[in-house]
Amino acid sequence: MVLKLDKQKVMDPVMNSEEKQTQRLEAFSDGVFAIAITLLILEIKVPGAEELKNEKLGSYLLHQWPKYFAYIFSFGVLGIYWTNHHYLYKLYRRTDHWFNMLNVLFLMTIAFLPFPSAILGEYIHEPEQFGTSVRFYALGIAMPAVVWLASWLYASHNKRLIDHRLSDDFIRLLTRQFILSNLLYLVAILLSFYYPGASLALIIFLNILYILPPKKPIYQ
Amino acid sequence: MVLKLDKQKVMDPVMNSEEKQTQRLEAFSDGVFAIAITLLILEIKVPGAEELKNEKLGSYLLHQWPKYFAYIFSFGVLGIYWTNHHYLYKLYRRTDHWFNMLNVLFLMTIAFLPFPSAILGEYIHEPEQFGTSVRFYALGIAMPAVVWLASWLYASHNKRLIDHRLSDDFIRLLTRQFILSNLLYLVAILLSFYYPGASLALIIFLNILYILPPKKPIYQ
Amino acid sequence: MVLKLDKQKVMDPVMNSEEKQTQRLEAFSDGVFAIAITLLILEIKVPGAEELKNEKLGSYLLHQWPKYFAYIFSFGVLGIYWTNHHYLYKLYRRTDHWFNMLNVLFLMTIAFLPFPSAILGEYIHEPEQFGTSVRFYALGIAMPAVVWLASWLYASHNKRLIDHRLSDDFIRLLTRQFILSNLLYLVAILLSFYYPGASLALIIFLNILYILPPKKPIYQ
Amino acid sequence: MVLKLDKQKVMDPVMNSEEKQTQRLEAFSDGVFAIAITLLILEIKVPGAEELKNEKLGSYLLHQWPKYFAYIFSFGVLGIYWTNHHYLYKLYRRTDHWFNMLNVLFLMTIAFLPFPSAILGEYIHEPEQFGTSVRFYALGIAMPAVVWLASWLYASHNKRLIDHRLSDDFIRLLTRQFILSNLLYLVAILLSFYYPGASLALIIFLNILYILPPKKPIYQ
Numbered sequence: 001m002v003l004k005l006d007k008q009k010v011m012d013p014v015m016n017s018e019e020k021q022t023q024r025l026e027a028f029s030d031g032v033f034a035i036a037i038t039l040l041i042l043e044i045k046v047p048g049a050e051e052l053k054n055e056k057l058g059s060y061l062l063h064q065w066p067k068y069f070a071y072i073f074s075f076g077v078l079g080i081y082w083t084n085h086h087y088l089y090k091l092y093r094r095t096d097h098w099f100n101m102l103n104v105l106f107l108m109t110i111a112f113l114p115f116p117s118a119i120l121g122e123y124i125h126e127p128e129q130f131g132t133s134v135r136f137y138a139l140g141i142a143m144p145a146v147v148w149l150a151s152w153l154y155a156s157h158n159k160r161l162i163d164h165r166l167s168d169d170f171i172r173l174l175t176r177q178f179i180l181s182n183l184l185y186l187v188a189i190l191l192s193f194y195y196p197g198a199s200l201a202l203i204i205f206l207n208i209l210y211i212l213p214p215k216k217p218i219y220q
Numbered sequence: 221m222v223l224k225l226d227k228q229k230v231m232d233p234v235m236n237s238e239e240k241q242t243q244r245l246e247a248f249s250d251g252v253f254a255i256a257i258t259l260l261i262l263e264i265k266v267p268g269a270e271e272l273k274n275e276k277l278g279s280y281l282l283h284q285w286p287k288y289f290a291y292i293f294s295f296g297v298l299g300i301y302w303t304n305h306h307y308l309y310k311l312y313r314r315t316d317h318w319f320n321m322l323n324v325l326f327l328m329t330i331a332f333l334p335f336p337s338a339i340l341g342e343y344i345h346e347p348e349q350f351g352t353s354v355r356f357y358a359l360g361i362a363m364p365a366v367v368w369l370a371s372w373l374y375a376s377h378n379k380r381l382i383d384h385r386l387s388d389d390f391i392r393l394l395t396r397q398f399i400l401s402n403l404l405y406l407v408a409i410l411l412s413f414y415y416p417g418a419s420l421a422l423i424i425f426l427n428i429l430y431i432l433p434p435k436k437p438i439y440q
Numbered sequence: 441m442v443l444k445l446d447k448q449k450v451m452d453p454v455m456n457s458e459e460k461q462t463q464r465l466e467a468f469s470d471g472v473f474a475i476a477i478t479l480l481i482l483e484i485k486v487p488g489a490e491e492l493k494n495e496k497l498g499s500y501l502l503h504q505w506p507k508y509f510a511y512i513f514s515f516g517v518l519g520i521y522w523t524n525h526h527y528l529y530k531l532y533r534r535t536d537h538w539f540n541m542l543n544v545l546f547l548m549t550i551a552f553l554p555f556p557s558a559i560l561g562e563y564i565h566e567p568e569q570f571g572t573s574v575r576f577y578a579l580g581i582a583m584p585a586v587v588w589l590a591s592w593l594y595a596s597h598n599k600r601l602i603d604h605r606l607s608d609d610f611i612r613l614l615t616r617q618f619i620l621s622n623l624l625y626l627v628a629i630l631l632s633f634y635y636p637g638a639s640l641a642l643i644i645f646l647n648i649l650y651i652l653p654p655k656k657p658i659y660q
Numbered sequence: 661m662v663l664k665l666d667k668q669k670v671m672d673p674v675m676n677s678e679e680k681q682t683q684r685l686e687a688f689s690d691g692v693f694a695i696a697i698t699l700l701i702l703e704i705k706v707p708g709a710e711e712l713k714n715e716k717l718g719s720y721l722l723h724q725w726p727k728y729f730a731y732i733f734s735f736g737v738l739g740i741y742w743t744n745h746h747y748l749y750k751l752y753r754r755t756d757h758w759f760n761m762l763n764v765l766f767l768m769t770i771a772f773l774p775f776p777s778a779i780l781g782e783y784i785h786e787p788e789q790f791g792t793s794v795r796f797y798a799l800g801i802a803m804p805a806v807v808w809l810a811s812w813l814y815a816s817h818n819k820r821l822i823d824h825r826l827s828d829d830f831i832r833l834l835t836r837q838f839i840l841s842n843l844l845y846l847v848a849i850l851l852s853f854y855y856p857g858a859s860l861a862l863i864i865f866l867n868i869l870y871i872l873p874p875k876k877p878i879y880q
Contacts, residue, residue: 024250024306025306026464027247027250027467028254028302028306030464030467030468030471031250031251031253031254031258031471032257032258033468033471034254034468034471034472034474034475035254035255035258035259035471035475035695036258037472037547037551038472038475038476038479038551039261039262039475040551041476041479041551041552041554041555042262042479042482043266044555046483046555046558046559046562052569056572057559057569057572057573058572058575061572061576071552072548075544075547075551076544076548079541079544079545079547079548080544082468082544083537083540083541083544086465086468086540096433097303097433097434098433100303100306101299101303101431104295104296104300104302104303107257107299108292108295108296108299111258111260111261111295112261112291114261115264115266118266119266119277119281122266123277129272129276132276132277132278132281135278136281213536213538244686244690244746247690248690248693248694248742251691251693251694251695251698252694252697252698254694255475255694255695256698256701259698259701259702262702263706316873317743317873317874318873320743320746321743321871324736324739324740324742324743325739327697327735328732328735328736331697331698331700332701332731334701335701335704339706339717339721343717349712349716349717352716352717352718353717355718466684467687470684470687470688470691471691473688473691474688474691474692474694474695475691477692477767477771478691478692478695478696478699479695480771481771481774481775482699482702484775486703486775486778486782492789496789497779497789497792497793498792498795501779501792501796511772515764515767515771516764516768519761519764519765519767519768523757523760523761523764526684526685526760651761653756653757
């Protein structure tokens with residue numbers, strides 16, 4: 001593999017280093033992550049004279065707890081996705097056109113997250129809308145997981161883009177882990193139709209699990 | 221060429237590597253792309269009590285389909301432009317002042333796209349405004365293509381900024397491809413005056429074509 | 441340490457350089473800082489016809505001084521935090537999973553700052569809300585300091601992530617300095633219940649102190 | 661100088677390369693530039709049903725020309741500042757604490773620009789507010805020029821941070837050029853009190869001049 005890459009370098013004079021292969025892809029992804037995560041705060045609005053007519057500023061700020069919850073939780077979710085992106089891309093040796101496209105699709109689902117997050121922050125405390133807002137959030141949070149799995153299957157198939165020295169067992173382990181993630185989000189979506197509270201609890205529980213360190217890569 | 225660059229390095233002690241030549245330009249461009257693409261979500265607003273007076277949250281979210289369409293399509297367009305920027309800049313060996321200026325102009329048209337995209341998302345389903353919103357979108361999406369072509373003509377003329385080893389046939393191929401793109405966008409703009417639906421279909425079709433992988437660079 | 445890292449490089453073929461260890465972490469943090477700091481301007485709104493009914497544009501712009509103050513001060517605070525982030529990360533040799541998570545938590549508190557800043561800019565000149573807005577700001581500005589201290593204690597404990605050659609005295613000096621910072625913010629929060637003006641003065645004084653250059657690292 | 665730097669590298673094991681010295685500073689600045697420049701589009705609002713009651717979408721979009729002008733001009737101004745930042749930082753060999761602080765101050769004035777730009781876009785066509793909006797814009801655009809000059813004087817004094825091999829004549833040339841810039845902006849501000857139209861013309865003329873390529877660095 002290393003030899004093959006060196007050979008490629010000779011033939012393709014533009015490609016200066018292996019590093020370059022995923023460098024701009026990572027920089028662009030970091031940018032989208034950083035912006036999506038920082039835009040979350042824009043959903044918490046400064047109250048005007050209208051909102052403070054019947055309420056003091058202090059109690060208004062306290063009553064914003066659903067928005068703080070949505071901010072903290074969605075920041076956490078995006079932060080964890082970023083950490084995992086960071087972790088996974090260290091296993092990649094190169095990128096290709098379709099993988100770039102899958103990454104654009106992945107970022108599309110990441111940049112969408114502030115919207116369901118804002119819906120949840122606005123309607124979590126209204127019993128009538130609670131079910132819908134949880135369902136929409138579950139759907140929103142499941143989408144990056146689906147594209148994540150698709151990207152991984154594409155990249156790891158016959159070790160197309162990943163480090164050739166990674167052990168097959170380790171690759172299978174990650175594949176199984178990403179499939180399980182998708183199944184659990186599917187459960188959360190279905191659950192949200194009947195028990196939205198339990199669905200939200202499952203989503204939170206899942207993302208607390210993801211805070212645990214990922215498995216160290218195992219090489220052959 | 222390589223010898224010439226090495227010589228330049230000796231004379232100009234600040235220039236440490238060829239890499240540096242387009243590095244900050246790419247980083248800045250990536251930043252603008254990442255922000256423009258992530259700002260698209262801000263066009264989908266969270267409904268207030270007013271909007272939900274006669275409608276449930278669930279049906280409101282479903283009725284937002286034109287905005288989802290505009291989000292997905294514009295994210296795709298910007299993502300494809302970024303991928304192509306990424307692809308083309310690998311063919312460049314260096315940059316100069318006027319090319320920097322053309323790149324600023326290009327980014328100006330890229331950062332403008334969220335506005336026609338929001339117009340389309342707001343008025344695509346209103347028959348009276350459909351024609352105008354498609355025309356404005358066609359215009360908005362054609363502008364980066366015009367500057368893209370101008371940048372390429374500037375950079376590739378006498379291989380001013382691009383890799384000297386690229387074959388002349390390959391350069392001509394790209395030139396023809398970029399001119400064709402511009403002509404097709406011109407057709408879409410003209411078409412939008414009479415058949416806005418066909419115009420939008422052409423724009424969508426064009427951008428689906430752009431998802432296909434670009435031609436591999438051919439060296440002499 | 442250097443030998444150990446070199447050995448690790450041999451075993452782990454993906455890790456090309458020590459540089460890479462904190463590179464994406466710093467890039468991502470820079471992104472969040474840059475966005476949070478630039479979003480501050482969005483809190484200063486362009487007046488519409490309504491706002492200019494009883495006031496000329498010139499006098500309206502002058503009366504916006506609390507917003508300019510909040511912009512300048514919060515920009516300064518975030519800028520200083522960024523400078524210190526920049527300074528401290530030069531002392532780190534590597535990162536690990538939990539440190540990444542602490543950094544996400546730190547960025548969560550940084551990205552939150554535009555909100556209390558906007559509250560302060562909106563209500564600093566309303567006597568009734570002055571106390572609450574200062575208290576909220578003191579709380580908001582203390583949070584990054586708490587996570588900053590936690591990150592440092594984690595990274596410096598047994599020189600887990602920092603340069604092994606840093607002198608113990610220097611490490612203790614930084615630890616004491618970060619603890620003192622936290623205590624002073626605690627004083628500011630408590631003070632805001634009784635003397636909000638003095639609390640704000642203390643916060644401003646503290647951040648003016650932080651403009652002074654940090655101590656040069658001392659190696660053994 | 662090079663020898664001195666090499667020595668410093670030996671004493672300070674964290675400093676891996678000269679490159680690193682201004683790298684994060686440039687990345688952070690690029691981020692703020694990229695965001696400020698992309699936020700400009702947010703000032704052009706999508707019309708709601710209210711705005712389109714007495715006007716068709718097409719004519720509404722045409723009547724937005726002051727906003728397009730403000731967008732294009734401010735994008736140009738920020739793009740040119742970025743290009744010059746890019747140009748000047750290639751002359752710097754290293755950075756220090758106070759220069760970092762000056763850079764934060766510079767970015768503060770850059771990130772502020774979208775606000776006077778939005779004011780200009782909103783009120784350029786209202787005769788009553790034209791003078792004030794031009795004056796505010798002139799003030800806003802002069803501020804980065806002031807900090808730019810201060811940064812340069814600090815960095816170039818005794819060649820504190822810049823490349824030691826730059827010729828004294830070249831340094832004096834840049835100093836004179838930056839001072840002239842400041843004087844012309846001062847003229848524009850004063851002019852805006854009596855002839856706002858002439859003031860705006862001067863500002864536009866100045867920035868068209870800045871599109872010209874900067875002088876090539878001259879080494880001793």
